[in-house]
Amino acid sequence: AQTVTQSQPEMSVQEAETVTLSCTYDTSESDYYLFWYKQPPSRQMILVIRQEAYKQQNATENRFSVNFQKAAKSFSLKISDSQLGDAAMYFCAYRSFGVGGSNYKLTFGKGTLLTVNP
Amino acid sequence: NAGVTQTPKFQVLKTGQSMTLQCAQDMNHEYMSWYRQDPGMGLRLIHYSVGAGITDQGEVPNGYNVSRSTTEDFPLRLLSAAPSQTSVYFCASSYSGQGEFSGPNYGYTFGSGTRLTVV
Numbered sequence: 001a002q003t004v005t006q007s008q009p010e011m012s013v014q015e016a017e018t019v020t021l022s023c024t025y026d027t028s029e030s031d032y033y034l035f036w037y038k039q040p041p042s043r044q045m046i047l048v049i050r051q052e053a054y055k056q057q058n059a060t061e062n063r064f065s066v067n068f069q070k071a072a073k074s075f076s077l078k079i080s081d082s083q084l085g086d087a088a089m090y091f092c093a094y095r096s097f098g099v100g101g102s103n104y105k106l107t108f109g110k111g112t113l114l115t116v117n118p
Numbered sequence: 119n120a121g122v123t124q125t126p127k128f129q130v131l132k133t134g135q136s137m138t139l140q141c142a143q144d145m146n147h148e149y150m151s152w153y154r155q156d157p158g159m160g161l162r163l164i165h166y167s168v169g170a171g172i173t174d175q176g177e178v179p180n181g182y183n184v185s186r187s188t189t190e191d192f193p194l195r196l197l198s199a200a201p202s203q204t205s206v207y208f209c210a211s212s213y214s215g216q217g218e219f220s221g222p223n224y225g226y227t228f229g230s231g232t233r234l235t236v237v
Binding site: 004006009035043044045047050091099100101102104105106107108109110111 | 149151153158159160161162163166168174176206208210212214225226228230231233
């Protein structure tokens, strides 16, 4: 079974600065998807970015980028030019690449609570 | 608007009471699932379904039942609520199959959550 570990329960960053959230995972599969989700106080789960393991290039979405190290099984999220609206709980998640049954499930880390200081 | 509709948003139950959390999606997603979120635990999978008539257990299924009679609906039933079931519950759906995840409809759509308190 796959596991996802987020070793930083809480992080803080100054507005306009850069912060990196860590995520490691354990899997025996060679192909899979990785996600970062944001959960603001509204409780809504918002997809921030995703990475396909078979792609070498790190995914980027505006101020959000990932550092995907497949051999190290590491998937960190970098937030540049942090804004007050980035304050939220961030979850790293894993999904198998295969089809059928339990391959579709998301396995989540325990989350990192990000505070943005003005 | 297309998406996942989850009801109710809040609920307080007494120990031993039963209730059903409703989840409906209008995106024709084959895959639907229920998660619970507890502080410091992330989201944990309760049950999931890959289509009408097909359900299976996730990581924490005890105390919960599900059924999937239509593609659109995936209700979660608590037969006899316990304080340990106090949590925030999320329903999530997605397309299934590798091809879908390569297109514009990748990813999961989450409901807005249900905060359940069992006293």
